[in-house]
Amino acid sequence: MSNYLNLSISELHDLLVKKEITPADLVNEVFEKVESDKLNCFITTDKESALKRANSLGEPDKDNILWGLPIALKDNMVTSNMRTTAGSKMLENFVSVYDAHIVDLINEKDMIIVGKTNMDEFAMGSSNQTSYFGPVRNPWNNALVSGGSSGGSASAVSSRIVPFALGSDTGGSIRQPSSFCGIVGLKPTYGRVSRYGLIAFASSLDQIGPMTRNVFENASILNILCKKDKRDLTHIGKEEDFTRLIGESISGMKIAVPKFYVSDVIDKQVLDKFNSIKKLLEDNGTTVDMVDIPYIDYAVPLYQIIALGEASSNLARFDGIKYGYSTKNANNLDDFYKKTRSEGFGDEVKRRIMVGSFMLSGKNVSEYYDKALRIRKSIANSFEEIFKKYDLVIGPTTTCLPYEIGEFLQDPNRSFVDDVLTIPVNMAGLPGMSLPIGFSKEHLPIGMQIIGNKWEEAVMYKLAAFIEKELSLDLVPGGEKNE
Amino acid sequence: MNNYKPTIGIEVHLELNTNAKVFSLSKNNYSDIANTNINEIDLAYPGVLPTFNKGVLDKAILACLGLNMNISRKMHFDRKNYYYADLPKGYQITQFRTPIGLNGYLTLSTGKKVGISDIHIEEDTCKSLHHNGKTLLNYNRCGVPLIEIVSCADMNSKEEAMDYAERLRETMLYLGVSDCKIEEGSMRFDVNISVSKDDTLGVRSEIKNIGSISNIGEAIDYEVERKIALLEKGEKLNFETRKFDSNTKTTIFMRNKDTNNDYRYFPEPDIPYIYLDDEDIESVKEELVMLPFERREEYKKRSVSDINIEKLIANKELSDYLNMFLNDSIDFSIASNILLGDISAYLNKKRVSIFDTKLSRDRFIIVVNALKNEEISSKIFKEILESLMEDEKLDLDSYKQVDNNDEIENIVNGVIAKYPDSVSDYKKGKDNAIKFLMGMCMKESGGKINPKTTIEALQNLLNK
Structure with missing residues (x-):
């Protein structure tokens, strides 16, 4: 088996431009790995059309560092040539009539979409155990969860099946599995990437972002995802070179650590590792202050109200009439809806639709939903105040290390608690990143979170690149240095 | 029985005649071949998002101006959630909390002003056709822009209600916001009726499926009598939705409104707030006829x-x-x-x-x-x-007619000289003869002489 996919994209680009390898070689390597994948990273792959595309790309484009490279998409981004399931029986055989905006952008850059990655059903979950297509395993220990909901993307990148993948993040679904799997995952500023073609979970929170092996590659992918799309009215579409500050000195940067992020609910190993980074930064000329960010401790209940309320409405279209799963034995229209949705959705999705519907019912709208929107505004204001004084906010990504598959399955609250440190970022519409910062004594990856002000992803990449370079971790699961 | 007073309010759904639909770029032309003016947004495919047609906003503003409404300067859309086969998203995008227009009125023929409580923008549903026990859906209508014009319960007779509908129709036609074709469904009426002996409002019913302005009158007639009969029997009325049957000219029970539908309204997160300033409204005012x-x-x-x-x-x-x-x-x-x-x-x-x-x-x-x-x-x-x-x-x-007396006299003299027989007939008392001579004068002049002056001249000369 060739092992080109362990090379950096700059090295791959050189080989491709010199024609020492071809895009088809890379695609073949991807599929060798896909075929021996024990992690259940993919729901759908299409070797034939990937090879066809690889062979049709023509001459290498030396100005396009992403030319001819394979990429995977989380299976909630619609594609017209491959089914899109959102990890659900409801869409088991669904093929879209149109492509998501980001699919067009990837194709414009002559990249090759090799498949659609496994995910929690409709992105509802944080351990990839709610997928209709089975759980995704953690590459660092196959008995453990990958995290979720973008678990397939995280495991596929971590295990070097693909150099990068796209995920989506509503409350932590890019950052938490990135942390669990030891990769770099970024949720951009709300409005940075068009959501057109992303199957909606919670419209005011969802955002697509890159999941990669390292910081530079993450910024390189984000570079191509921001082109203006008039079809998403919440899309601002600011384009810039996100790699431009990478390598610059971090000296003089002012960094805040919310006290909430270093409380005793955080696993001790995670906290120790985070504190070592804090020290590293202080030793390199940055100011790191402990701060209070009012209201962020309310983020989880707010999320349950807002995200589930929106989800209950967004998932109403799956009624069996136009596409997707339809029950075969209904007596009338109401019966048809009930049976189609009872049979097509999994337990977690049904639970969340019920909770969300309840939150929007009758008087609950004013008692919960409207109130939640107001507190959400307060969270955004709290962060705004912090960013008047600080360049970045940092903290751990998760409260714990990856846990065993099957654990916590009986605890419907667990997946929300997993996201307690990531949800505030979505509530405020800010960009957030998870970056690997080391390993636990069980050799499981530990991640830290970097939170930026709106539209300041480039500043986050600067800090992340510095830490990455200082630590110089070996992040290949089962690699030599890890033995 | 005659001391019952009806109170009537009317909700009108009006399809706006924009080129495109309200939240997608599909053509707004319901009457084309079924399911040809559709795209992934109209079909509510997973991942689609609404855009907003600015033309709809301008037409809605125009309708508001024509009905003397206060126009909202900051508004958003809401989702109205319910399940029905003609509603592909499982929710309708409408304006629940911030309607574009508030507190206007329409003047009836009698000069009475009927209050209009609000106008809001929303999208139409699919058209359902029930055929051989199956339901067929036409998505051409799905996403067609509507404004809903909600009157106050200010009308007290079928005449006022029908006049309101007619005046509203012609106003909207004049504003050019809709083709207002009632029979084709581009203007639809729901009539709310209650009866009461005093100033307290009675229990109302909402009558749907009214297909013409005369149906409004017939529906009111029937409904008022039905309610009075029930009240006279001592029965309690229910707040209910009924539909009008134009064959029997009766209303038929559809559902009780007491089991109130919970639409779970919340602000539409996919469409940002819309802000209007004076300039936006002034520019539409230029179109106000x-x-x-x-x-x-x-x-x-x-x-x-x-x-x-x-x-x-x-x-x-x-x-x-x-x-x-x-x-x-x-x-x-x-x-x-x-x-x-x-x-x-x-x-x-x-x-x-x-x-x-x-x-x-x-x-x-x-x-x-x-x-x-x-x-x-x-x-x-x-x-x-x-x-x-x-x-x-x-x-x-x-x-232009010749009105010059000399010229007329010349023509008349010429005619008298030319037809001596008729002149003598006239003198013998045959009145018809003067009509003939008059005709000849007109003919001579090419019809240009003033008939009044000519006949006077003719009579003068003949009677000499």
């Missing part, structure tokens, strides 16, 4: 007959043409007569717009004044109509 009730007043002031007024209102193009002369002192009665008579017949025959003919502003003034001063006869007018409309070189003066 003179509305029917104002035109009626103007025409009445200018002594146009009631029949002609209504005919003009029904023909906006001719009314618009006539309005070019509101600042001129022409005879509007004559002007309306020729517009609605010979000119209208010509336009219909030739299928042209009056604005595409050679009947310029100046020419029309000359013609109306000439008719008024009897310088041309209506007969001549008929004869030269086609040239008036088509030939800009036409010399109108050459058709």
Whole structure:
């Protein structure tokens, strides 16, 4: 088996431009790995059309560092040539009539979409155990969860099946599995990437972002995802070179650590590792202050109200009439809806639709939903105040290390608690990143979170690149240095 | 029984005639072949998002201006959640909390003002067709822009309700926001009715499926009687939704409204807030035309007959043409007569717009004044109509009546000399003879002599 996919994209680009390898070689390597994948990273792959595309790309484009490279998409981004399931029986055989905006952008850059990655059903979950297509395993220990909901993307990148993948993040679904799997995952500023073609979970929170092996590659992918799309009215579409500050000195940067992020609910190993980074930064000329960010401790209940309320409405279209799963034995229209949705959705999705519907019912709208929107505004204001004084906010990504598959399955609250440190970022519409910062004594990856002000992803990449370079971790699961 | 007073409010759904749908770029043309004006947004495919057609906003503002509404400066859309086969997303995008227009009114023929509580923008659903036990869906209508115009419960008779519907229809037609075709469903009425013996409001019912303005009257008649009969029997009324059956002219129970539908309204997160400033509204004001009730007043002031007024209102193009002369002192009665008579017949025959003919502003003034001063006869007018409309070189003066006494006397003398038999017949007392001589005079002059002056001259000379 060739092992080109362990090379950096700059090295791959050189080989491709010199024609020492071809895009088809890379695609073949991807599929060798896909075929021996024990992690259940993919729901759908299409070797034939990937090879066809690889062979049709023509001459290498030396100005396009992403030319001819394979990429995977989380299976909630619609594609017209491959089914899109959102990890659900409801869409088991669904093929879209149109492509998501980001699919067009990837194709414009002559990249090759090799498949659609496994995910929690409709992105509802944080351990990839709610997928209709089975759980995704953690590459660092196959008995453990990958995290979720973008678990397939995280495991596929971590295990070097693909150099990068796209995920989506509503409350932590890019950052938490990135942390669990030891990769770099970024949720951009709300409005940075068009959501057109992303199957909606919670419209005011969802955002697509890159999941990669390292910081530079993450910024390189984000570079191509921001082109203006008039079809998403919440899309601002600011384009810039996100790699431009990478390598610059971090000296003089002012960094805040919310006290909430270093409380005793955080696993001790995670906290120790985070504190070592804090020290590293202080030793390199940055100011790191402990701060209070009012209201962020309310983020989880707010999320349950807002995200589930929106989800209950967004998932109403799956009624069996136009596409997707339809029950075969209904007596009338109401019966048809009930049976189609009872049979097509999994337990977690049904639970969340019920909770969300309840939150929007009758008087609950004013008692919960409207109130939640107001507190959400307060969270955004709290962060705004912090960013008047600080360049970045940092903290751990998760409260714990990856846990065993099957654990916590009986605890419907667990997946929300997993996201307690990531949800505030979505509530405020800010960009957030998870970056690997080391390993636990069980050799499981530990991640830290970097939170930026709106539209300041480039500043986050600067800090992340510095830490990455200082630590110089070996992040290949089962690699030599890890033995 | 007669001391019951009905109270009536009307909700109108009006389809706006924009080119595209409200939240997608599909063509807004429901009547095309079924399911041809559709895209992934109309079909509510996973991952799609709404866009917003600015044209809808302008038309809605125009409708608000025409109904004297306060226009919201900051608004958003809401989702109205419910399951039905004609609703592909499982929710309708509407304006629940921030309607674009608030607190306006419409003036009835009687001068009474009916309050309009709000106007909001929303999207239409699919059209369902029930056929052989199956339901067929036409998505052409899905996403067609609607405004819902909600009246206050200010009407107290079927006459007022029908007049409200008619006045609203013509106002919206004049504003050009909708084709207002009731029979095709682009204007739809839901009528709310209650009856009461005193000033407290009775239990209302909402009547749906009303397909014409006369149906409004019939539905009210039936519903008022039905309610009174129930009340007289001592029964308690329910707040219910009923539908009108135009065959039997009765209303039929659909569902109880007490089991209130919980629509779980919440702000639509996919569409940002919309902000309007004075400039936005002023720019739409430029499109605001003179509305029917104002035109009626103007025409009445200018002594146009009631029949002609209504005919003009029904023909906006001719009314618009006539309005070019509101600042001129022409005879509007004559002007309306020729517009609605010979000119209208010509336009219909030739299928042209009056604005595409050679009947310029100046020419029309000359013609109306000439008719008024009897310088041309209506007969001549008929004869030269086609040239008036088509030939800009036409010399109108050459058709003006001869009103010069000497000239008329010459013609009359000539005719008397030419037909001595008729002259003697006249002198013998045959009255018909003068009509013949008169006809000959007209013929000699090419119809241009003033008939009144001519007959006087003829009588004078014959009686000498």
